[in-house]
Amino acid sequence: MFVGHLAAGFALKARVREAPLGPLLAGTAFLDFLFGVFVMIGLERVVVHDPPVFRNWELHIGYSHSLLVSVLYSVALGWLAGRVWRSTSVGVALGLAVFSxxxxxxxxxxxxxPLVGLGMNHDVLxxxxxxxxxxxxxxxxxGWCLLAWRWYDGGNHRLLLMFLVLMAIWANNVFGFVPQPALSSSGQAAFTIFGFVIAGALLWWAARPTEERALRTSP
Ligand SMILES: [Zn+2]
Structure with a gap:
């Protein structure tokens, strides 16, 4: 998934309105940020088989994505967010964003x-x-993006349009309509980070009217 990860940030924001949207969105992509960095330093690997669409990505992601490390990252970042924003609910929301x-x-x-990851042999996948x-x-x-959008603010049409545009772009990675250039492992990793930063920023911008209205109406 790509846009669906960011949608989880909106679903959580709908439940915990005091949680800041930007960090929530970044939290949902945190494991893939790590994946990007870990691939670049040679700790993890991605082999993209032909044709280069998402279902043909062979991933070795025990340090960024196993159940064990996901729980650890979620708890650590959730705890940190709880301290920074001095709010247990914001901390829980951030932790859940990472775990989502x-x-x-x-x-x-x-x-x-992987269940355990960290280079373990005979791991459960x-x-x-x-x-x-x-x-x-x-x-x-x-469907998940549309649900999250409705929970968050079904009246924000700019946000709906942004979700649809990003899903249309992502569709090429799912179906492979237009052949993509074969990227190296590091190129793919850098592209993943770049994609999340751009898509997250666009969704954050599209959500501004809702966020500003909430600021005006809060006491
Ligand atoms: Zn991932």
């Missing part, structure tokens, strides 16, 4: 999500394989 990434990856990935059925995969992610 693991849940959504297990829901969509082929079985490449989790993943439903939904991504190998492109149409179902795309519809589930789109």
């Amino acid at each position: 990434h693991f849940v959504l990856d297990v829901v969509s990935h082929r079985a490449d999500m 989790l993943g439903t394989g939904l991504a190998t059925h492109p149409l179902a995969f795309f519809l589930v992610e789109l």
